Structures are given as C-alpha cells and as structure tokens.
Amino acid sequence: MFPNPFRHVFVTLRLLATLCLLAASVPASAQLRIEVSGVGLTQLPIAIAPFRGQESAPQNIASIVQADLERSGQFRGTDLVPVNLDELARPELTAWRQKGADSLVVGSVTRLADGRFDVRFRLWDLTRGQDLGGQSYAVTQADLRQSAHRIADFVYEKLTGDKGIFSTRIAYVTKIAQRYNLWIADADGENAQSALASPEPIISPAWSPLGSQLAYVSFESRKPVVYVHEIATGKRRLLANFRGSNSAPAWSPDGRTLAVTLSRDGGSQLYLIDAQGGEPRRLSQSSSIDTEPMFSPDGKNIYFVSDRGGSPQIYSMASTGGSVQRLTFTGSYNISPSISPDGKSLAYISRVNGAFRLHLMELASGNAVAITDTSLDESPSFAPNGRLIIYATAAQGRQSLTTTTLDGRVKTRLAGASGEIREPDWGPLQQQ
Amino acid sequence: MKRILLALTFAAVLSGCGSSVKLDEVAVEDKTGTLVGAQGATAGAAGSGAAGGAAGRGALASQGVAPVDVTKPGSNAAVQQGPRIVYFEYDSFVIKPEFQSLIETHARQLRADPVRKAVVEGHTDETGGREYNLALGQKRAEAVRRALGLLGVTDAQVEAVSYGKEKPAVQGSDEAALAQNRRAEINFR
Numbered sequence A: 001m002f003p004n005p006f007r008h009v010f011v012t013l014r015l016l017a018t019l020c021l022l023a024a025s026v027p028a029s030a031q032l033r034i035e036v037s038g039v040g041l042t043q044l045p046i047a048i049a050p051f052r053g054q055e056s057a058p059q060n061i062a063s064i065v066q067a068d069l070e071r072s073g074q075f076r077g078t079d080l081v082p083v084n085l086d087e088l089a090r091p092e093l094t095a096w097r098q099k100g101a102d103s104l105v106v107g108s109v110t111r112l113a114d115g116r117f118d119v120r121f122r123l124w125d126l127t128r129g130q131d132l133g134g135q136s137y138a139v140t141q142a143d144l145r146q147s148a149h150r151i152a153d154f155v156y157e158k159l160t161g162d163k164g165i166f167s168t169r170i171a172y173v174t175k176i177a178q179r180y181n182l183w184i185a186d187a188d189g190e191n192a193q194s195a196l197a198s199p200e201p202i203i204s205p206a207w208s209p210l211g212s213q214l215a216y217v218s219f220e221s222r223k224p225v226v227y228v229h230e231i232a233t234g235k236r237r238l239l240a241n242f243r244g245s246n247s248a249p250a251w252s253p254d255g256r257t258l259a260v261t262l263s264r265d266g267g268s269q270l271y272l273i274d275a276q277g278g279e280p281r282r283l284s285q286s287s288s289i290d291t292e293p294m295f296s297p298d299g300k301n302i303y304f305v306s307d308r309g310g311s312p313q314i315y316s317m318a319s320t321g322g323s324v325q326r327l328t329f330t331g332s333y334n335i336s337p338s339i340s341p342d343g344k345s346l347a348y349i350s351r352v353n354g355a356f357r358l359h360l361m362e363l364a365s366g367n368a369v370a371i372t373d374t375s376l377d378e379s380p381s382f383a384p385n386g387r388l389i390i391y392a393t394a395a396q397g398r399q400s401l402t403t404t405t406l407d408g409r410v411k412t413r414l415a416g417a418s419g420e421i422r423e424p425d426w427g428p429l430q431q432q
Numbered sequence B: 001m002k003r004i005l006l007a008l009t010f011a012a013v014l015s016g017c018g019s020s021v022k023l024d025e026v027a028v029e030d031k032t033g034t035l036v037g038a039q040g041a042t043a044g045a046a047g048s049g050a051a052g053g054a055a056g057r058g059a060l061a062s063q064g065v066a067p068v069d070v071t072k073p074g075s076n077a078a079v080q081q082g083p084r085i086v087y088f089e090y091d092s093f094v095i096k097p098e099f100q101s102l103i104e105t106h107a108r109q110l111r112a113d114p115v116r117k118a119v120v121e122g123h124t125d126e127t128g129g130r131e132y133n134l135a136l137g138q139k140r141a142e143a144v145r146r147a148l149g150l151l152g153v154t155d156a157q158v159e160a161v162s163y164g165k166e167k168p169a170v171q172g173s174d175e176a177a178l179a180q181n182r183r184a185e186i187n188f189r
Helices: A004-029 A061-071 A093-098 A141-160 B002-028 B049-053 B097-112 B130-150 B175-181
Strands: A033-036 A044-048 A075-077 A103-111 A117-125 A130-139 A169-176 A179-186 A193-198 A202-207 A213-218 A225-230 A236-240 A246-251 A257-262 A269-274 A290-295 A301-306 A313-318 A324-326 A334-339 A345-352 A355-362 A368-370 A378-382 A388-395 A398-405 A411-415 A420-426 B085-087 B118-123 B158-164 B183-188
Touching: A044 A061, A044 A141, A061 A075, A061 A103, A061 A141, A103 A141, A117 A141, A130 A141, A141 A179, A169 A202, A179 A202, A179 A213, A193 A213, A202 A246, A202 A420, A202 B130, A213 A246, A225 A246, A225 A257, A236 A246, A236 A257, A236 A269, A246 B130, A257 A290, A257 B130, A269 A290, A290 A334, A290 B130, A301 A334, A313 A334, A334 A378, A334 B130, A345 A368, A345 A378, A355 A388, A378 A420, A388 A420, B085 B097, B097 B130, B097 B183, B118 B130, B130 B158, B130 B183
Parallel strands: A044 A075, A044 A103, A246 A290, A398 A420, B118 B158
Antiparallel strands: A033 A411, A103 A117, A117 A130, A169 A179, A169 A420, A179 A193, A202 A213, A213 A225, A225 A236, A246 A257, A257 A269, A290 A301, A301 A313, A313 A324, A334 A345, A345 A355, A355 A368, A378 A388, A388 A398, A398 A411, B085 B183, B118 B183
8 A cells, every 4th residue: 555665664653653652651650649648627529420431531531530639638529420421411400419519520531533532521510500611622642631630620720719730740750779760740640751861869850930941950970960951852951060069959930040059169058040051149158058949939038948057947038138037946957948839838847856747837927837747758849829738758668759738637649659759849830 | 782772772762752752743733622512501500601611711731751861881980099988977077087097098199199180979868858968968078178178189179069868878777877878988080
C-alpha cells in the first residue's frame, strides 16, 4: 500500500512510539498513591455517578474526581451513586437528596473518531434543586486525568467559592539508588514526568509564578549552583554560579527577581538577582547564617531563616532590605518558612522534643500549632488556593509526600513505590 | 562504550518523546473546554442552566515536560597526600587540635604548588532541614579554608562549598554514623 521508503518511516515511528511508551512506564513505577489517613468533620456529601461510556476510557473519571474532592478535606463521596445517568439526564433530585448527597455529578466519556475522548459532565445542587452547569473537553488519552482534575476544580469552585487546585502541578525530587530526578506531576502525584535526571543531588525546586519554569539547586558540577529550567523545552540557564555555595532560590511574585543564598562574600547571606541573571545585590548583612528566603505574596517582604539569635529562627524584612523582625520565639529550631497565598499564615518546620513537625502560625496573632504528629517533616508548600499544604515526611522509615488541610485533620499520603521522595513545591494555578 | 551509546540513544529517544511527540501534539490540539449543550438541562430545575453553564469554559494548559539528563563521565582524582577529612562536633565549626597537622600537610602541598586548586566541601549529619544544613556545612568549609589561609595558602587557591546533608559519608542514624558525616573534605582539583 505504501511505497517502501514511507513504510520504513512508519516502522521507525512505531518503534519510537513503543520506546516512548516504555519510557512513560518508568515514572509509572514511581507513581504516588493516595492513602487518606484522617477524618474530617464538616464535609459536603457528594454523589459522583460513573460516567456513561466509562468502559471505553482507560481512566476512571468519576473516581479521579472523587479522590480529588476528598483530598481537599471538604467533601465526602457518598456510597450510593446513580447509574445510567449522564449530563443530559434530568435526575430525580429529591430522591438523590434523600440518599444523603447534597450535590451530584453526572457525565459521559465518548471516544471520538480521531482517537480523542469527549468528556462531559453536569453538576447538580440537590439541596436547592439547581443545575450548576457543566463543561465538555475533547482530550487525548494522556489528558484524560487532566480533564477529571478540571471537573473537580469546577465542582470545588462552584460549591466552596474557592479556586480548585486539582489541575495544578507539583514538583518534587526522588533519590533512587544514586540517581536523582526532578519530577513534575499532577497535584495528586500521578502522571509524573522527569524534568531532570542527575547523578548528583537536586534540592529546593521553586516554581516560577506563571508555572513555566523551575528554579532549583543542582550539585551536578560538584557544588551547589542555582539553575532556572524551562519545563516545556528542557532549556536551562545558570542563574547563580558564584564562588562558594549558591542555593535556596525564591521567586518574587512578579517573576522578575529571585532571592538566593550565596556564600561568595563569606557566610551564607541573602541576595536578590535578576531572573535573567547578572550581578546579585546583597540583601542581608550579618555575620550569621541567613537563608531560605521567601517573598510575601505582595512582594514587599521576605521571610527567611537566620541563626543570628543563636539558633535558627524565622524572621522577616522588607524586600528592599533594612530592619529585621523576628517571628518565631518558641523552640530552638524553626526553619523552612512558607507563606499562604493570602499572606496571613506561615507554615514552617519546628523541632519539638527532637521531632521536626510542620507548624502553622497565624501571623496576626503569632499563635502557632503543630498540625502533624510525625517527626521528620520537611519542606512545606501551600497549594495556590491556600487550603492545603504539601510537605515531605518519613513514616515507617520511608520518605513520602503528604498533603494536609490547614487544621491538620485530613491528610493524604502520596506514597511512592520505592526510593526517597522529597522537596515538594506546589505550582501555581494553571493559566486560563 | 556500548552502554554509553545505548544510554545516549535512549536519551535521544526520551527527548523525542518529550518534544516532538508530546509537545507538538499538545500545541495543535484544541483543548478548549466548551459548553455542554443546554438542551438536556432545559428540562432541569428553575431554568438555571444558563447561569451555571456560563462557567463552562476552560482550556487545558500544556502539560509537556522535556526531560534533561546531566549524567557525565566521572572526573579526575588529583594527586593528594595524606588524610583529607576534618571531623566536627555536633553543631560546631571549631577545628579540633587533632586535625591541625592534617591541615598543615595540605597547606604545605598547596603552598608548594601555587597553581594547584583545592575545594573544601562542608558536610553535616542528617538532622534538620536541607537548606539550613547547607549553610551549616558552608560554615565548616569556611573554617577549614580560613585555617589554610592562616598557614599561607591564598584565598584564590581554595574554594569553600557545602553539600549540606546531601552526601553522607556513611548511612545510618546512630551517633557513630552522624559523627562520621559531620565533616569537611579537602579535595584537590
């Protein structure tokens, strides 16, 4: 049918596609699994019907939507769900309300002639008997999960008034044997793709405000150096490769500047550097350690860790420099500040009786509480809607990522199959 | 060599997956979320379909990730005499007297060979945060660099860097292991 040369090309392409599938199965073995380990109190009961035509798709849309919503801590999927209902149906609203659900999601998946899938859904408010709208997506098989996350975002926003974060992405680092990988994954930990593989450590990934780039520290040249990495192209540029150590990159909210920790002038001190590179401007002037900078959401302040008082504590200063204010006073080891998107809360790691625990402080009052009972918590990072925090922790001798609600009541472990999983950073909301 | 070639081929294939296959596909694809037809919902309650449906819009952003592998052949082991590791007490950057002769040995070699460069790598035990430990390791490295400087080694010859807790010398969480990991290594390049 085809002339020979074309046939050859086709065979090669098929081989390439097969190899790509093989490569795609590599991260699959390192995929993260959800283990809900807590119980929430006031949760909205929601019934999510199996999507009509579900059997034609390799991903179960309804269960992805339900897992997303339950991970938020604000929803509880009901056991009783309707069958044989889709987005075009007019459900018996009162009947489903009586079965214990306040809202109902119905939808369908249809395989299109071009191999893509048409995913549709509709959300019903059962308490008020209202149709809250729906959407449809035509997606490739690879984007089926993403369409489910979009549905969860829609439902979440309609029913809570807050932005959903299920279609956002997270970055994290794994160490398996002596290999380090920087991964980009969906917010539920699935669909991980390797952005960087290295025989040397990678730490402190930080998403750019628009989500197209990551800054991180790589030891590939046998010292810590800060790179900025374009995710879609894999193009990297050296941001800070000065004499000594270069670390702890943090983006300003406008994406134009990064705060970094440099030791080029002796000691670990904070500097500001243009996102395109260039000469750094020194921000802190102390004879102590100043590190782990993080911009406030309005860009006006920088939170950071310093041992100027004799032990590591969290401080803030204007992002133009100047006087410094101490924020943590309890405990002798407070590190890794992360500021909520509304600027009102500070998540950080505090050592209490030898245990490193995730804490949350209300900045206005200074009140702080531990929101975990684990002992090796690291690297907290807020979801872009401020309703969840992701962090690394170790349980049963294994490092994994966990998300928690701000009250610590609902935690979901995104448990890896093997190796150490660490250094999570939650990416921004997807650009519409 | 064969293995390297194979790895390179695989890497090339991987980048093929990342850029040509995945990204191109995403770029040309119409993933704009469109409105579910209101016809089914018109039968719905209270005619609120339009209001609800108005939110039915949304594009799926590109999810492409192009992988990068920075593995490269291991580099030289420079000619360097004598033990080269200085150990530290917990939370300390003070060089104990027992390591003075080790530092003198390296200072002598560096003074004798002024074009020789050395890197002092500071390390910590596994306790605590990664970035804070990086800063602690830097303090240890700088303490050793200063000690070399006092013995006449120029600043230009020695770079102090830190690995923090990322490269423990030994695995384990007992005090013996932790003590082995709190160290600064003098490495000639």
